[in-house]
Amino acid sequence: MMNDYIKTAWRNLGKRKLFSVINIVGLALGLAFAGIIGIYVYENLQVDRTQPSNLYRVITAYNSKTESNKTSGVGRALIPAIRQEIPEAEYVVPVRPFRTASIKIKNEHFYDRTILAGEYFFQAFNFPLLKGNPITVLQGPNAAVLTETTAKKYFGTSDAVGKILYINDTLAFTVTGVAKDFSSSHINWNILLSFSTFEGTTFDMSRWFTWDMTCYVTLKKNVTVKDAENKIAALPMARNGEEYRSFGHQVKQELEPVRDIYLYSPLPGLYMPKGNLKELYIFSGIGIALLLLACINFINLTTAYQSDRGKEVGVRKTMGASTGSLVGQFMVETLVIVLVAALLATGIVAVLLPFVEHISEMNLSLSVFRQPVIIAGTILLIVITTLLAGMYPSSVLAKLQPTDSMKGLKRMGKGNFRLRRILVVFQFVVSLILVMGTLVAMRQLRFMQEKDLGFNKEGIIVLDISKVPKKYLVDHYESIKNQLKEYPGIKSISGSAGMPGRFGWDGQTVMPEGFTQEESLTMEVIPSDQEYTKTLGITLKAGRDFSKAFSTDATNGVLLNEEACRAIGWTPAEAIGKRISSSGSGLDSGSVIGVMADYHQHGLQTKISPIVIFNGNKYTYNFLAVKLQTKNIQEAVHNVEKFWKAKFPGYTLDWFALNDDLNRQYKSEANLASVVKLFALLTIFIAALGLLGITLFTVLQRTKEIGIRKVLGAKLQDIITLVGKEFLLLVIVALLIAVPLAWWAMNDWLRNFSYRTSINSWLFVITGAGALLVTFAIVGIITIRAARANPVKSLRTE
Template sequence: MFENYFKIAWRNLWRNKLFSVIKILGLSIGLTVCMLILLYTKDELSYDQFNENKAQIFRIIQTWQIGKEQSQVIGTTNSIMGETFAKEIPEIQQYIRVSGANVTVKKDDEVVTESPLCVDENFLSVFTFPLLRGSTRTALKDPHSVVLSKDMAKKYFGTTDVVGETMQLKIDNEFENFTVAAVAENFPENSSLKAGMLLPYKWYEKFNNNVDWVGGSINGFVLISPQENIKTIVGKMQAVFDKNTKDHLLELKQKQDLTINIKLDLQPLLDIHLSTKAGPGNGMSDGSKPVYSYVLTCIAIFILIIACINFINLAVAQSLKRSKEIGIRKVVGSTRKQLVKQFLVESFVVALVAFALAIVLTIILLPFFNQLANKKLSLSYLSDGYLYAGYFLLLMLTAFVSGFYPSLVLSAFQPVKVLYSRQKLTGRNYLTKGLIVLQFTLAIFLIIGTLTVNSQLDFLLHKDLGFDSKGMVRLNIPVNNSSNNLPDLFKNELLNKHNIIAVAAKNGGRSISSMKANGKKLTIENNRVDDQYFPAFKIPFVAGRNFSADYPSDISASVIVNEAFAKEAGWKAGEAVGKVVYNHDDKNNPVTIIGVVKDYHFLSLKEKISPAFFTMDTTFNYGEIWVKIGSQDVPKTLALLQNTFSKLVPYYPYSYQFMDDLNAKNYEVETKWKQIISIASGLFIFISCIGLLGLVILSIEQRTKEIGIRKVLGAAVSKILILISREFVVLISIAFLIAVPVGYYFTDKWLQAFAYRINVGWWIFAIAGLGTLLIALLTLSFQAIKAATANPVKSLRTE
């Protein structure tokens, strides 16, 4: 019986090639998107699952409450805290420190920057990272041992048989010899801890030795005994912490009027990757947000639903052509149950062909999807029984959803009516109309989102930032005391060269501290710059003067602030010049404001301009050299910069970035979402128009004789076009009315994440609505014109 069902299904598929291609294409697109998103979601949920001790590994995190400010969760801690907990709390079996670092590796006459993980010697015993060569227990015992991944070993030695070989590494000024003690398998892609090199924390400790209980910059992991109560352990940790920090926090309260409340907690290893509070940091990588998976999953589900809707519409549209077949089957004894099975089998065959095509498309599109989602997804490490079961369930669900409703409609035809061509799809078709409204509502909503994201990104990338970024190139230099002399050396080497306009220096990264000004405590961005920094970036002064070599006291006793600093302190820009401000309190490091610069956006436009403080204090190291170059001979000028850098900073890796590229990098996530939403809206429109085509064909099939009679009575082609199109224009208009408020709500909510943003204009909604309507009209116009210009004699010849 089922063999016969499959034969008939295949024959119908082959006989109606156009409709079959449309149905298969729509379903295959929906299934492909679902498969890709299923891979993405599975990867997100699989992070760190490979660790054998995954249920027992936790990271110590802190929640800081400073005064009345909003509390902040910090994922890093310090050495002394974890070591003490491991000694005093029996439930904690082991403690492991993990910190990221940048080291310079000497390879022949070249130097390369690597980012190893600095870890305790028990790291390989607690975390599951198998070794190809070497011993797990002794690999990190010696402070000058190093563990390489398989790829890293091949990079430096050309083979994995490298145990006992020597490498030269440095963090500070001098290279030190390290012995390769082990070679590990490459770290899994779905690991929050990834590195090509592991170094002993014992060695790193001399560069980052924090013995203070408050603060810290390392990831502190603990291995908890099985079946222990985590809340009880956290309570014991808090008691030990409070005992050791009570005096220090009290001192801060008395001397600086600073109230700090710190609460500890334990964060499961498996929660770190998708944590919205304390994600991976300082050596840990690939932090993500659950909202990405939610949004992508919703897009995939909606695209598949729309594809199934199209299948339903097209199946129903074809039903009148098969009405006589159904009537004959019923006359010769077929039951409704048998007919339902027949149509479900046909649906399954279409879904199976679409599924096979979707697998091919998934494999082809996976590299593009990886680039789009910033992933390295691979079927090799994600394939397992659960994935195959998920794909099989997806196939069966698609086949059932797309085939169930048409099978009920077609199997209900009455033999007498269909054999005399009197069968009509009666009723108001609320379900079909509702489905088409849903399709276009989602399509218009996504177009609104795409236009909003594009407009906001255009605003971010072209807004006046308050400084001149054209031709500004950043060179990273070592962050140590010796870097204090580098700005002058670079100026001496470069300023007399062709195409070099300016050279300036600044500290690397961000430094946030507090100041006291006009009796108020201010949280500030602390910067060290030289006297050429503001002229190089063309940042104007609104009051006072720049740093100058004519005033030796500028190095230690003078500062420059921005407008936001003066405003928060309660001064006008002109009033701030000459004022004395203090570090923390009225007795600590008084300095005089000599100038106020105009506010400028050196950070992302997601953040408001914060109070900024500029100094030439030599205790604060430089980390960046900024060179302004002309537009001529840029490659030659960049080569000059590299040669100069190699001469002045030997055995330190050279890297450069243009300021415009750094600005664009601030919005990488938004750019990716722009691409994703644009592609999704395009797919929604394409698949929706396929469904619309099915409805047009259905409408014309039902009204063939009506159209013929109207033509005989003198109706113009334009009138018939309006007659056929009117219903669909109304449905799209309803979809537009639903999509506008929903689109406005979500786009406005998204824009609130930016401190500086566009206003959502009416034109965005107008373009989305009119564009969708135009595309829909183009889709249905061909069939409508064909029906309106058909010979009425053919449609009226027989009844």
């Protein structure tokens, strides 16, 4: 019997080619995009899922009279303290990024994600090794572990154990292990260097108030997490309470499960951006909506063509076919269509997945379908789609009475027709919400990109100088700047530890004049040279800029922004001449010489924060900002590259245009807007198919009526109005539902930005007008075709 069902299904697909193509394409698009979203959501949910459940990151929570905050960094002395005093901790692993590590291979320098890691790293984390012993690979000094891809990149083979790596030209490290490539962790590394190489030399491990380490702890079995956390939390104040209290700080440690860091922690990982849980909810909702829309189309199109099957149903019932067997037949037909659509969807996924992988910066691959949970999910998706798309039309067709179906009766029950109208409204509600959301997201993105940031972002290129030999750079700093300025088109140059869009030294303790140590504040401190504000075009509200005419500026001069003045309680005029210090930053005794107008050091997602700029040690400079006075940026860059090759042979010039780099801060929002725009267009297309189906159904039902009206003298526009007003009413109802929902959803999304655009009513007007226009076009074309048909043929239906 099943063979007969399948043969009948194929025969019917071939008979109604247009119906079959529309149904298969609609379902394929729904399945494909639901599948792509499913892969993306699954990969995000898998980040760190393979790590042990008893592995935790230790974070620092601190508060004072003026603020409360958290950081993923811990005091260096906490690491030996946990080892000594917390017996519940099985492994304690210090980790620190080594961002300026250059790897020298055949006189060429590479910069890969490098991390200093404690000796128990591979016992605590689940990163499988292809080569080397996990217990010993990081035990001794000058040991290195590479990922498989990195080993092949440097040595042409993954069998790199025993090979020598030179870090920053002078430090020789022996490769002791090669790790399997991975893609799902909040720690994204290519090279691990043994922490013991630097412990006790570069890093003084007795310091508590230098929160520049990340610490991971594996708890022993049968240990209560809360008890262990309470013991670890008390260590900072018990061991270093006097120093913390002298700065007005209360400090404690907290434990975060490593499996939860990517999606649930407010703090980032290492070399890996944070996941966005809200975005996953949005995408999951869109995926479900797309699948529902595709199924709704199937229902509408199937019922629109049900009259073609009426006589077939009547014959089968007269011959003794039961309702159950007819439902089974139609469900098999639906399954055949779904399977064909699933095969087409697989091809669409294969084509589009690299594009999604590029914009999401995640490793997405069709190999995910080898996972048992994905295989089961795919089968379940096909079953659910078959049931959603096929159950209603199958039951409707199977329940037709033989006498009615043999007459070719087209009219269905009012309740069924009402349901189809509800489904059409639902389709348009989803489409309209996505279109409105896309317009708001694009408006916010444009607002962020075009807003005056308080400095000149045009015509500035930034050179990354963190990856060149620092001693040479510092010794020849002024000479390098002067030589670069001799090239045509270069107006000014400034070095600093941070740039707009890039952090300086965030979270530094600052003590203004008149404040006790306990009342100290936390600000972002940016060491720079004296041309920083000039090069960036930052204006001053009070006082003056740095000047070589004042020798004390190089050692004591300080610039504050207006927000720093507000945090302290000074007006810009009052701030001039006041003393301020930040001993952890090297600013022991500063004097405020000027107050900058507030500018956006970071993206518009965050409020402007207090900033302190002073002439710090040149060893701290990471960037050179080059202000161009020419529009020919490529010529200027060519000159800089030529200079760079001469000064730093073997070191690739890493540069970026400041304007483009600032837009990088909004990459997540830009990607979201692009993806939602694509989904909005897709839902419009699917909704249009649904409207096509229900319009065909309506016109088929009213064929006689249209013929009679034509005979009685009705004009074409009268017939279009007769059929079209019902659908226009459905769109209006959809608008009344979608507008408040879209307004609420986008207002909620805009709350993520400290500086945001407004939601104007014209966005909804444009969306509504577009929906009405699409509806009028589809309904008009089908109705005109029916109205122009020969009335004699329209009336000859028996």
